[in-house]
Amino acid sequence: MAEHIENAVASEEVVSVNFIEAEINKDNEEGVYGGRVHTRFPPEPNGYLHIGHAKSICLNFGLGKEYNGSTNLRFDDTNPEKEDVEYVNSIMEDVKWLGFDWTGEVRYASDYFGQMYEYAQKLISLGKAYVDDQTAEEIRQTRGDFNTPGTNSPYRERSIEENLALFEDMKQGKFKDGEKVLRAKIDMADPNIVMRDPVLYRIVNAEHHRTGAEWNIYPMYDFAHPIEDAIERITHSVCTLEFEVHRPLYDWVLVDWDDTEIPRQIEFARLNVTKMVMSKRKLRALVEAGLVSGWDDPRMPTISGLRRRGYTPSAIRDFCNRIGVAKADSTVDIALLEFCIREDLKLKAPRPMVVVDPVKVIIDNYPEGQTEIVTVENNPENEELGSREVTFGREIYIERSDFMEEPVKKFFRLAPGKEVRLKGAYFITCQSVIKDENGNITEIHCTYDPETKSGSGCTRKVKGTLHWVEASTAVDMEVRLYDYLLCEESDNKDFIADFNTESLQIMHSKGEASLATTVAGDHFQFLRQGYFVTDKDSEPEHIVVNRIVGLRDSWAKQQNK
Template sequence: MNKSKEEIAEDSNVSSNFIHSIIDEYVEANPNNKIHTRFPPEPNGYLHIGHAKAICIDFGTAQKYNGLCNLRFDDTNPTKEDVEYVESIKEDVKWLGFDWGDRLYYASNYFDKFYDYAVKLIKKGKAYVDDLNAEQIREYRGTLTEPGKNSPHRDRSVEENLDLFERMKKGEFPDGSRVLRAKMDMASPNLNMRDPVIYRISHASHHNTGDKWCIYPMYDYAHPLEDAIEGITHSLCTLEFEDHRPLYDWVLRECEVENPPRQIEFARLNVTNMVTSKRKLKAFVDDAVVDGWDDPRMPTISGLRRRGYTPEAIRDFCDRVGVAKADSMVDIALLEHCLRDDLKLKASRVMAVLDPIKVVITNYPEGQVEYLEVENNQESPEMGSREVPFSRILYIDREDFMENPPKKYFRLFPGNEVRFKNAYFVKCNEVIKDENGEIVELHCTYDPETKSGSGFTGRKVKGTIHWVSAQHAIDAEVRLYDYLLVEDEENEGEMKLNSESLKVQKAKLEPALGEAKSGDKFQFIRHGYFSVDTKDTTKEKLVFNRTVSLKSSWKK
């Protein structure tokens, strides 16, 4: 049973919005009706961050009202659909934390009913078979300022239309030669109401129905009927369908559907530096701009998952963005802020050297190894600790040393002393270079009295740097990702592909990371949050993706 308005108001875990206000009125007028929504993706590509918002709204609204939400594939265009997309969508919805139960549906399961409804429209004089081709239909349609013209085939008799539509179904006509159009008003100020096409011929095999059909319904015709057949109470969709709502309602009314659902539109999610167009994303994949739909630079849910994003962070982001009536642009920094907020309490903080330079502790005993206890996450003591080996030869990041440093440089340089994190004070005494003048090795000394955690209260140092024992280091490939799209400086307001969106480095990691599993997440101290790549990591090769940097630019 639906929750009462009082129970909904007391549910502090669910954010309210204008959609819920509309549904509240419905609940008050229909207290015995269960709220029923649906998430209706077209299986013509992978889902992206914008779909994540729709998923959260559709399933979240059903959860709030103790209702139901269906997962339904709007598979009415066989030339662009694929089983691969179907499976990826199911995986994405589950990963985000939502469950459709036994309510998995396909528009193609209703093709017989759609056909029967079309016959009904023809018999009522509300639909006709048109011989105009696509270009002619566009010409006859008119413009925003000029009315359209009636097709010369608009006044065919009911009998002729029924015969032609039946023959279309039987496959007697080639693709594009005839369509079925709804008979509305060619002078309507709403172009969507100017006798829209509701069926077209396509001799294409369908992923679900095979070769049973050679005519397929158009989305605007099929969608309201799908909602009605499934008993949907509220059909939630993005703002571009607002102008299509009169057509949605017309189909339900003329097909004489009982208890028609109500369409409600909300603003789509637009994020800076991200593309939320499946057509453009598919072009990136087809043109090999990226390594597939799940490339970690892609704004697809599968790409974000592979990069190391968490479902909790994405749901938090969608909740913070909220549900609005007008389109806007959301700063990607908010999405990254939500991710850091989630990972900071979950990810172990480990030492990784991405650009190694060798350090020899000349006064440390040869062959000696110490195991130092290190907390996994200071903000989450329950995560415990691990032991990290310290030895005579270490690696540090090249950026943590400068031969001729500027003022206020507190890391390692000749004559300076720093703390090696969780270990000792170390002083640089000598710089070793190769024949090209490149620094290849640092000779240092350590103070054994300064061991971290020993209670040492002597002199102070201003710098602390991370390190990895060379003897115990794990080799890994580290992929540093930047935005796939950046602002085009030559064309203000335009975006362009970022040629520096991926950098690959060979890194040295502390040995605990040798046990990391696919998808495991860590904070590499000072470098950001990283995740074990789920696609390219093997027993022989460990690959980490940088999920997000440590520094947040989000302004609360």
């Protein structure tokens, strides 16, 4: 599947057919908003953003930029029990890291709590809202279903004066949580269940991270969101497809709003990616269960996790652009995301030699105590990155998987009596091996041909070329090999039980001397291993790198077969 996607994407020019742009163009042609385009990105500060939110960020901020318009960043902080300043800060960091900036100051739903309260009073005065004493369970039971109309609340016909007084008492904190709610007065027989007298306000006697104890009632999202858009004079309120059924309520809320220009809601399909958990609730459960190291664990699909994993802003923007904007939900293969990061790094990343699973090779006929300098290219696909000098000596490390004592067919690497090239250096031939008491190979003894040094004009050829690291100058490294969070057979339902316990493998590896000065955020392609990034845990005396994504390995495919 991954190879199919990479070949398909590489051979076709990406064409974006965006139905949202078509609707905006139509509005502009008809002068609906005077040619003005103003979008917003309205996250709830109750968790870290994941790659699905990255699609929304790219879409909303991208539309603002494309139409020379504006895009607001607004936090819908209407649920004080689940919100935290930590989430606010992380979201702002994610938006900026992706390469976007918002218009003006950061906005909050809580900025408008006073206006929302006054508008709710207006709806009560118009006979369009009432205070209900029913419990949440009673409201649910009397709402009906798709085949049965709902039942009117026994409190639905309270007088306007009584409703205004009770609503004020709710605001003053005279009732307990859940004791009363404010509901819209629409139609309990409406075919759209969302429109059956939805709750507009509920009592929450909790401290708010911005307003403190000022409020004892908080608006529901469906009530707050359209009002926020209207106050900020948003033109196109772009949201995911699950809000399509809520659009009639969005429009209903603003019928009596004192402005002739009303925003319109447009829905698009949310992003689903194979092998990824795409739910803040589920991601929070993984964090709280201690199955991952935190919200920025490199296995997490959060933007902060992807950033730490080594994904770049340009790769994620490219991914979001390639999947486009659709009206129907679908699932994107994670291979496309991996393709995008490979495309972004293949010309940028230098290619040092790192031996992830090392075994020592001793070249018996190379002079003891002698070393020399060989030259290797930093990236053969980008001459501008130049070359570097690497130390070569009698003792080196190679990958354990690059040696096979009893080689199978089409194994072109090192084996007894077999000759291979060391990249940038000489041809070597395996003569013998030394094993420990458990039968594990601890040393491979070889000889080298001094006439075969790279660049010497030697015309003799061998099929295998190995990367290596000289032992005396090698840098000790912790290499973290990450896999997907969920097991291959997971259906993403019981995601805790399906957690992939082998999703992190830590290797004690050897890198060439140039890596001693690496700092967090440095990207590399380790030869024949994949793309890597230096982790924030890395220190000068303890280098830590994360594998971003592997390379396509023809021999690995043969082994799997």
